[in-house]
Amino acid sequence: MAASSGITLTSGMRANLYSLQNTNSLLERTQKRLATGQRVQSAVDDPVNYFTALGHRQRSQDLASRKDEMSESVQLISAANEGVESITALIASAKSLAQSALSASTTTEINTLYSQYKEVLNQIDQVGEDSGYKGVNLLDSTAITHTVKFDENGDSLLTITGFDAAAQGATLSLSTHGTNAWVSAGGTADKAEINSAISKLDGARSALRTEAQKLSTNLSTITIRQDFTKGMINTLEDGAAELTNADMNEEGANMLMLQTRQSLGTTSLSLASQSAQSVLRLF
Structure with missing residues (x-):
């Protein structure tokens, strides 16, 4: 100067x-x-701490996005589970109708019960079709898959496979026949046919329980990873704060x-x- x-x-x-x-x-x-x-606001203040903290925060943001995706996957599974529970209730209703048909005394009564039975099976189909979430329906078929990514790179993941929840689909395997399917040649209840329907309903209920268990396991896995990701986000944010905060x-x-x-x-x-x-x- x-x-x-x-x-x-x-x-x-x-x-x-x-x-x-x-x-x-x-x-x-x-x-x-x-x-x-903050004591480190730019790379000029402390290059090592600044870029290390920046890496922590960027990874934290990526994991936060994955956490949101996991939340959506939870809702997808919840929607499928709601469908499974409703279909289970409809199967119980169909079984009750079949059991009533066993003791029915007239052809008209038997045919009325069978007509109601077919309507219940139709409702099973409709519930399955309505159980999707954001365009994905895990009750549509085994061809439907949903992948949940857990880490920021997408290397850690879980693939969820759907199933066919239609009444006459591969999972439930329920079938319907003609108008007088539960009526024997003598005009009475065809117990063999009705018992066969009841047996198939029991099998369908067991199959649904198996699929519900799979959904429950997947839901539990995603929930655990959500908690883990939340903890990792907090750890990364704390690490960045320790490097830069005053x-x-x-x-x-x-x-x-x-x-x-x-x-x-x-x-x-x-x-x-x-x-x-x-x-x-x-x-």
């Missing part, structure tokens, strides 16, 4: 000025840390000390300039 302006400072003034400039720089940095709560108590103490130093530096510079001012007394 002296060379460019042609002004010559005494060594004492120069030393005090330099000290005051450093104090003001530290004071500005401390004020910024107190305002933002200690507010320490910075507050620094602020008080720097303000005191600034005041003393101003006073010291004023005292150092008095020797130069004494020259004026000669005139």
Whole structure:
């Protein structure tokens, strides 16, 4: 500054000025840390900590997206499970109708029960068709699969396979016949045919329980991974904070000390300039 302006400072003034400039720089940095709560705000402050924290936060954001995807997968399985529970209730209703037909005494009564039985099977089909979530229906067929990705790269995953929940599909294997399917040649209840229907209903119920168990296992796995991912997100965020956040108590103490130093530096510079001012007394 002296060379460019042609002004010559005494060594004492120069030393005090330099000290005051450093104090003001530290004071500005401390004020910024107190305002933002961070001691590392850019790569200039600390390249290693800055980029390490940035990596932690980026991974945390990726995992947060995966966590949202897992939440959607949970809803998909819940929708399928709702369908399974409703179909199970409909199978119980169909079985009750078949059992009533065994003791029915007239052809009209038997045919009425069978007609109601077929309607229940039709409702099973409709429930299966309505059990989708966001365009994916796990009760549609075994060709339907849904992949849940757990890690940020998608290397850790779970594939969920659907099943055919239609009444006459591969899983339930329920069948219907003609109008008088439960009526024997003599006009009474065809117990062999009705018992066969009851047996198939029992088999369908068992098959549904097996599929429900698979859904439950998948749901449990996803829920566990959700909790794990939530913990990892918190760990990464805490790690990034430890690398970049400022200690507010320490910075507050620094602020008080720097303000005191600034005041003393101003006073010291004023005292150092008095020797130069004494020259004026000669005139």
